[in-house]
Amino acid sequence: MTNTLSGSCLCGEIAFEIENQFDNFYFCSCAQCRQITGSAFASNLFAKTTGFRWTKGEEKVKRFKLPNRDIAKTFCPNCGSGVPKISADGQSVMVPAGALNGEPQMPLPKRIFQRERPNWATYYEAYDAFERFPLR
Numbered sequence: 001m002t003n004t005l006s007g008s009c010l011c012g013e014i015a016f017e018i019e020n021q022f023d024n025f026y027f028c029s030c031a032q033c034r035q036i037t038g039s040a041f042a043s044n045l046f047a048k049t050t051g052f053r054w055t056k057g058e059e060k061v062k063r064f065k066l067p068n069r070d071i072a073k074t075f076c077p078n079c080g081s082g083v084p085k086i087s088a089d090g091q092s093v094m095v096p097a098g099a100l101n102g103e104p105q106m107p108l109p110k111r112i113f114q115r116e117r118p119n120w121a122t123y124y125e126a127y128d129a130f131e132r133f134p135l136r
Helices: 031-037
Strands: 004-008 015-019 024-028 042-048 052-056 062-065 072-075 092-096 110-112
Touching (some): 031 042
Parallel strands (some): 024 110
Antiparallel strands (some): 015 052
């Protein structure tokens, strides 16, 4: 792979490389993505598996599939970090953007399931911003 990014879980037990060319970037605010990430939205990049490879710990990847829904999370069983998920047909990979160790070349992000976005996340950019924990 020529122009690649590396990525990993927080503890480094699982690692991967991916070609720095993504098809889609979604910020998903559906209730399930908020619960599975513990955040206002999931930030996921999508690419073809031809440009993806595990470099460490593929055998350690765990998967949780929500029954009767088309949602699943792949994660490190040691630190709990989200890691890439290969689609059922093996043709595409969903990469949690926060798992990358660099800046992706990406298509324009799309915000999806905005109707389910919580009120506390509506005006996120208008809130006070700090470089680290603010002093009291």
